Structure formats: C-alpha cells, structure tokens
Amino acid sequence: MNSNRAIELLELYLAGELPEAEAAAVEAWLREDPAGAEMAAAAKGMVSQLDADLRPPAGADELAAKIIESLDAHVPRRTRRSRKVFSWAAGLAAAAIVLLAATTLLLRRPATPTAGSSDVLSGNVVVDGDQTATVSDGSAISVAGDTPAVIRLTDGSQAELAPATSAVLHGRAKGLRQLVELVQGGGTFRVEKANGDFRVVTKLGSVTAVGTEFSVRIIPPQDPGESGMKMHGAMLAVAVLVGTVQVEFGGKTSVLNGGENRVFAEDRRTPATAGSRTAAGVPAGAAALGYTMKVIDEHPTTADIAPDNANHGNYKWFNGSWWDGRRPATNLYSTVNGELAISYDPTTDRGGCLIGTPRDLSKGALPLLDGSKGFHIEFDTRLSDNDPNHWPAVWVMPQEHSGGSGNPINDVYPGDPAGFERWMELDVDEGGLAKSGGAMCSVLSWTSHGGGYRPDTSNNWATGEAIDRTQVHTFGASYDPIKRQVTSWVDGKQKWQTPVNSSSVPEIAARQHFYPILSVWRQDKGTHKAYTMYVSGVRAYAGVRAYVPPANTAGAKASDKTDTLTADDGWCVLTCPKTCTPGKEFEIKLELKDLAKVTRNWKANKLPVHLWWSSKEKFGGYLGHFASTEVAQDGMLTLKGKFQLNGATAEAAYVQVQAYLTDDWGNDKDKAADCMGPKMEVVK
Amino acid sequence: MNESDFELLRATAAGDRDAFGRFVRRNTSVVLRFCLLQVCDQHGAEDATQEAMLRLYEQVGRNRVPEEPLPWLLAIARRCCQEFQRQRKRNAARPLREEDSLVARHSPCNEVPDLRHAMVALNDFEAVVLQLKHTKGLRCRQIGEQLGRPIGTVTAALSRAYAKLRAKFDRETEG
Numbered sequence: 001m002n003s004n005r006a007i008e009l010l011e012l013y014l015a016g017e018l019p020e021a022e023a024a025a026v027e028a029w030l031r032e033d034p035a036g037a038e039m040a041a042a043a044k045g046m047v048s049q050l051d052a053d054l055r056p057p058a059g060a061d062e063l064a065a066k067i068i069e070s071l072d073a074h075v076p077r078r079t080r081r082s083r084k085v086f087s088w089a090a091g092l093a094a095a096a097i098v099l100l101a102a103t104t105l106l107l108r109r110p111a112t113p114t115a116g117s118s119d120v121l122s123g124n125v126v127v128d129g130d131q132t133a134t135v136s137d138g139s140a141i142s143v144a145g146d147t148p149a150v151i152r153l154t155d156g157s158q159a160e161l162a163p164a165t166s167a168v169l170h171g172r173a174k175g176l177r178q179l180v181e182l183v184q185g186g187g188t189f190r191v192e193k194a195n196g197d198f199r200v201v202t203k204l205g206s207v208t209a210v211g212t213e214f215s216v217r218i219i220p221p222q223d224p225g226e227s228g229m230k231m232h233g234a235m236l237a238v239a240v241l242v243g244t245v246q247v248e249f250g251g252k253t254s255v256l257n258g259g260e261n262r263v264f265a266e267d268r269r270t271p272a273t274a275g276s277r278t279a280a281g282v283p284a285g286a287a288a289l290g291y292t293m294k295v296i297d298e299h300p301t302t303a304d305i306a307p308d309n310a311n312h313g314n315y316k317w318f319n320g321s322w323w324d325g326r327r328p329a330t331n332l333y334s335t336v337n338g339e340l341a342i343s344y345d346p347t348t349d350r351g352g353c354l355i356g357t358p359r360d361l362s363k364g365a366l367p368l369l370d371g372s373k374g375f376h377i378e379f380d381t382r383l384s385d386n387d388p389n390h391w392p393a394v395w396v397m398p399q400e401h402s403g404g405s406g407n408p409i410n411d412v413y414p415g416d417p418a419g420f421e422r423w424m425e426l427d428v429d430e431g432g433l434a435k436s437g438g439a440m441c442s443v444l445s446w447t448s449h450g451g452g453y454r455p456d457t458s459n460n461w462a463t464g465e466a467i468d469r470t471q472v473h474t475f476g477a478s479y480d481p482i483k484r485q486v487t488s489w490v491d492g493k494q495k496w497q498t499p500v501n502s503s504s505v506p507e508i509a510a511r512q513h514f515y516p517i518l519s520v521w522r523q524d525k526g527t528h529k530a531y532t533m534y535v536s537g538v539r540a541y542a543g544v545r546a547y548v549p550p551a552n553t554a555g556a557k558a559s560d561k562t563d564t565l566t567a568d569d570g571w572c573v574l575t576c577p578k579t580c581t582p583g584k585e586f587e588i589k590l591e592l593k594d595l596a597k598v599t600r601n602w603k604a605n606k607l608p609v610h611l612w613w614s615s616k617e618k619f620g621g622y623l624g625h626f627a628s629t630e631v632a633q634d635g636m637l638t639l640k641g642k643f644q645l646n647g648a649t650a651e652a653a654y655v656q657v658q659a660y661l662t663d664d665w666g667n668d669k670d671k672a673a674d675c676m677g678p679k680m681e682v683v684k
Numbered sequence: 685m686n687e688s689d690f691e692l693l694r695a696t697a698a699g700d701r702d703a704f705g706r707f708v709r710r711n712t713s714v715v716l717r718f719c720l721l722q723v724c725d726q727h728g729a730e731d732a733t734q735e736a737m738l739r740l741y742e743q744v745g746r747n748r749v750p751e752e753p754l755p756w757l758l759a760i761a762r763r764c765c766q767e768f769q770r771q772r773k774r775n776a777a778r779p780l781r782e783e784d785s786l787v788a789r790h791s792p793c794n795e796v797p798d799l800r801h802a803m804v805a806l807n808d809f810e811a812v813v814l815q816l817k818h819t820k821g822l823r824c825r826q827i828g829e830q831l832g833r834p835i836g837t838v839t840a841a842l843s844r845a846y847a848k849l850r851a852k853f854d855r856e857t858e859g
Contacts, residue, residue: 050799
C-alpha cells in the first residue's frame, strides 16, 4: 500500500471501519514508513477532536421529549394539493409586455390557512440562495428556473409566480389578511374568500382586492438608447376581470371595475445619482444638515496604506483594526485602474479590513469626524459580483472605543459605573444583509462592560430594494447630534431615517470622534466565494458649530432601585434591582395582550419564551428557556425558575430580565412589545 | 436497528405517529448539534431543531416523504437557523463583526470555529455521515442501516469527509 492511500485510510483505520485486509495493509505501512507514526498521531488527533466537537449535545433527550409532546398539538394538514394551473390573463397577453402580472381569483372554497409560513407546491423558489419548500412570512423570494412556482399563501390563497419573479411574502400585516410585495417579475394569485383585504404592493403603487379578480403588471422604465427611442418611466398596468379593485398610485386612488384595465404611468423623474449635489458640490445628505465643510476627500490606493510599524502619522489608511487578532494579509489589497481593490479569500477565510486610524488608535493622517459637529460620510464602491453570501461593509466607529484591547479605554463617562463603556457604531452599508438585497444602514448604541456589550439597534433591514452591486454606488449616512438622528443615503437619494432622539443614536456620540472602515467579509449562508470590493472614493462633510450635549443623563443609573418595565425592540425588559437577586427562586407573570397574534394553530395555548438576564456588570446568559409554556385561560403566562447568576456578577443588585415570545422565527409580528400586556412582574 | 429513517417517515405518513417519535428520538441529537454549529446559541439551536422537526412532520403528513430524510431534515434545519439568525439580528445583539462582540466569544461557535468553517466543505450526505459517526457513535454498518444506504457508500462518504477536513485543517495550519 502506498503512502497516499494509507494516509487516506488512516482515520477509517483508527475508527475500526476498515475491512480486515485493508486494515492489515495500513498496519504494515505504519510499521515500515517512518512518517507513519506521525501521520497516525495527527489522524488520531483529528478524530479525537471531531469526537469532542461533535459530541452529543446536552439536553437532546429532553428536547426530543418536548418535540414528541408537541406533536399532540400539531396535527399535520392533509389537504390535497391543487394541480390546477392558471392561465395568464388574456387581456394582458395582448399587451405584449408580460414582465409582471398578478391576478387574484375569488375562490368559493376556503382552505385551511397556516399562519406564519407559505408552502411551495411546485416550482423552484429560492430564499437567501437556497431552494425552499416553505416560505416564512417576511421572506424575500425569487423564482428560479424556467417554470412558474405555485405557492399556497398563509391565508390559503395561491400564488403562481412567473420565472424570474422577486417578491416578499409578508403574510398578515398592517391590518391586512395578506400582503404581497412584488419587486419584479409577475404571477397569478388565487385569493381565498375571507375577512380582511388582500393587497399587492409594488414600488409604484398598490392594488387591493375587494372580492374580485384582477391582474397587475409592473412595466419597467424604458431608457433612451442610441436609437433615440422615446423613453417612459415605470408603469403599473391593472386589468380587472371581475368585481372591483382599488388602486393607489402616485398619491391618488382609483377604482376599477370588472372589464376595465388601465396603465398608470409614473412621471419621469431625473434619476438621483451620486451626482445629486448642490451647486457647491455638497451632496444632498450633507447639504440637508448644513454640513458644508469637506473634511475627507480620498481616492485610496495601496500606496496610502501604512506598512506595519510605519510612522502612523504619515499614513491615512491602515490594514486591520484593533479587534483583528491578526492583520489581514497584504495581498488582499491591490490597486486596479485607480481603484483600491479589497478582497476576500475563501481559502484562508480572511478578508481585507481598511481602517482610517492606526490599530493602536493613535493619530493617523486622516482627520477624525467630530461627533459634536455632526457629519455626513459617503463611500463610492462596487463589487466584483452579486453573490448573496458576500458581506462588504462601509462604516464608522469612534476612536474612543478600544474594547480594552490594550489601548486606553476612553468611552467610559462621568456618572457611569467603573468600566461601563458607551459608544455609537454607524454602519453606512452592509451588503447582503438586507432582506431586500439592497443597501442596509444600521446605527447601534452599545453599552455595558467588556464581556457583555449590548446594542440598541435600528436599521432598515426590512425595507429597501435590491441593487446591482457590480455597479458603483455611493453609500452615505449622516449623523445629526442635535436631533440624535441618522439618515441613510444611497446614490444621492434618502433611503432611511431614524426617528428624532432615537434610542439607537446615543447622546454620547456627540462626545466621540469617528473614523471610517471598509471591510470585506462573508456571511454564513452558502459557499464562501472569493470577491472584491473596489473603492473609488471616500468623502466626509462636517458641520461648523460644535454641539455641547447636556450633562450625563444617559448612562446606567446605579442608584436605580425601582422595578421598571420597558419594551426594547422586541424584548420586554424588567429591571428589578430589588427583587431579582442571585439564588432566589422566581415566579414571573406575563400578561399576553393579543394571544391570537402569537399562537400558531399547532401550538395552541403553548408558547416558547426566552428569558435571559444581564446586570450592569456582565451579560449573564439565559435565565430560562421555556420551549412550550402553557398559557392560562386568563391569558397570563407564568414562568418559574431560579436566578442562577453564575457567581460571576459583581453587581447582582441590578438585574435585567428580558423575555421574548415567538411563534415563528421569520414572523415580524411576533415582537414582545406587540404581544405582551403591561404586566411583567416578579411575584415571588 | 430495524427501521431506516425512510421507513419511519413512510410509516408516519401512513398515520403511525409513534414512528415519528422514534425518528425524533433517534435524530434530535444530530440535528441539535448541527444547529449549534450554525447559530452558536443553545436555545436558538433547540428552537430551530424543534421547528425543523415539526416542519418535517407537517410535510410527511402531506405524504411528502423525502428519500433521504436526514440530509433533507438538516436542510430544513439550516433554513430554520437562518431564520433564527435573521430574527436575532433584528431583535437582539448584532455586532457588525463577530470579533466586536465579546458575548460572541463565549458562544458555542467559538468553541469550534475551525470545524464550523471546515464543515462547509462537506456535502449534506457527508455531513450527515460524519455526525452520525461522531455525534451518535454509530458504526458505518449502523449508519448505512439508518440511512438505507450500502455500507460501502457510507464508508466512502466518511472517508471523503475525513479527507476534506484533513485538507482544510492542514491548509489552515500552514496558513
């Protein structure tokens, strides 16, 4: 047996899985080859490591028992699948443009609805790059292949979506029994007769079925070509077969009756692009806040990146951040036709990370963005391809936050407990994370101590429209310290904005100084592929006047001694400095406000609840996980357990208990704030 | 082991609820370990496991019995994990980079970061075989019985899985 073959079989040999003859051959090789012992030791090490890493997880038997128990309440539906294929509306076929058609047909026989997820009955439906048989409410889908996909929606209606269609199936939302957001492509809908409206929304307008049959098409805009063809903007074509529909388009409401059809044309607007600037060349996002002072105007190349151990003050850009355990390899950066190319390499699972301040957070050549004056920053970037597993990001972080990395911790402020850090992170864009596949801006107010940082996050994850990232886009965001507001801009158009005085935009950001970051990474969905982000520009504009924030009021209140209840972006938070003490048995009561919203038919009167805790000092972990909690007749839900604070809490008198109810991971409606009543109290 | 996974699900489809119970008891540890590698969160992994099992149960109830139940179940579980991660991203801590979250450093993922990344190189069948071997401690013969596949197919898949992992680990060590 040659060495290569023997090495291939080593693990199987060690596992005792080889037939006798092959095992003997491997043993002979081990005796004869001096490298054999070393190879065998390595193989043994790997097998041992796999045994350890893939060991049976704790709690599996208990979980299996719970699952089996829950089968009693979960009766599989045995409805017969309809194979009927619906034809396209004849009137629309004549229109010669069949990019998108949505037809609802009123059926007389309602089917059993399934709250929370839609079933793919036929065709190839893709979510996040994976083919799927079920689609959770809120998921963005696309139809792959050459055949239409038939989907049974959560209200029992059926959708037949044409190839290359993209849509978001929202399910029950906004007071509607069914909301379908069509992004592109087309299809046919059969709408079940039931209470509530069925609505199809597009970026142009919406069509609401009022017991009727209708079709909708989006006709994409036509651009002027070299031939000088007449151009038109995007249009919405609606044809009513039976009954009545209400169309919202361009701020106007129209009613169409059976037999009518109409094309609603959009005014041709001047496309907003990165060139949407004032006469003085200030981008709209900066001009809107009066931030006219350009403080950064860079077209970075590899020559601008500091070599290791260089004199920091001479360089504008740096390879790797303070939180990188090791610097990215320098071959992840190159200059291509004047653009800085930052790459991700799947063979090493590493991507470049370009930072506007040195790893030791000392001063570099680029100015920091003074939070007290506010700023608008924008990045011109494109990607080598549009794979959804990519994770390019352009963002800013404050120099004050060092995370205790050996650098001074400068984000602890007077009035806060010792070591209690606070800072703002502003993610101008994170490619591939948004549900729509478009740009995503996030702002995070981080607090707490190292080991237990917690963010208050706002972003536009759920909104927006897909973009082609192989084209250059300008991703911008502005921070207004006075209004405590962040605004997102893409290609010169405002895309998203936090509320004024957003909890995700901390007051403390006005005391901090921000530097730009461009990072190239990958997500955990699908195969990791090599890709490159090309950077052609980074600009920042600042205000002139410094805003002086009031004295510290936003920090942790060590003196708080009163139990309080707040809603925190889907969590119900009970702060209980007096009653939640280590080792104490607890009995917490939650009052559910609207049980119907959070109860799946197969989990009637049983809900999963997550309960976890943290103190000011440290993130604690899960206090209890109640996979199937009985809901009492009066809608009260009682949780019992014991405060196990791990013995590591330095300040156990300030405990936050957070509960979260969910009926379905993908369901946007299941926020605790929506489904919980005002009562959440420790009663024991 | 008398019944393959496929036979258990076929019996379930025919109305034998206990058969699905046996399927659940047999495979929960494998799915849970798989989900732990995906979501780095014990309770999230438990919920994803439960959700995946129930979705499979629902499918089987509609006479949709996958020919390779365990790889199919792991595909559902992967989907559930993705949904969990999306929900978590919206509702809880979501650092831009994993390194920026000290909470994440203590998550189950950080116990086995190399394995998480290396497992990506395996196809579904190889991942299932590897897990049945190391999570359940089954012999190749037993794995073949459960999956309804010849022992040679199982052994070859396990050998390929080891080779891929070895190559991945070796490359990372050199890198």
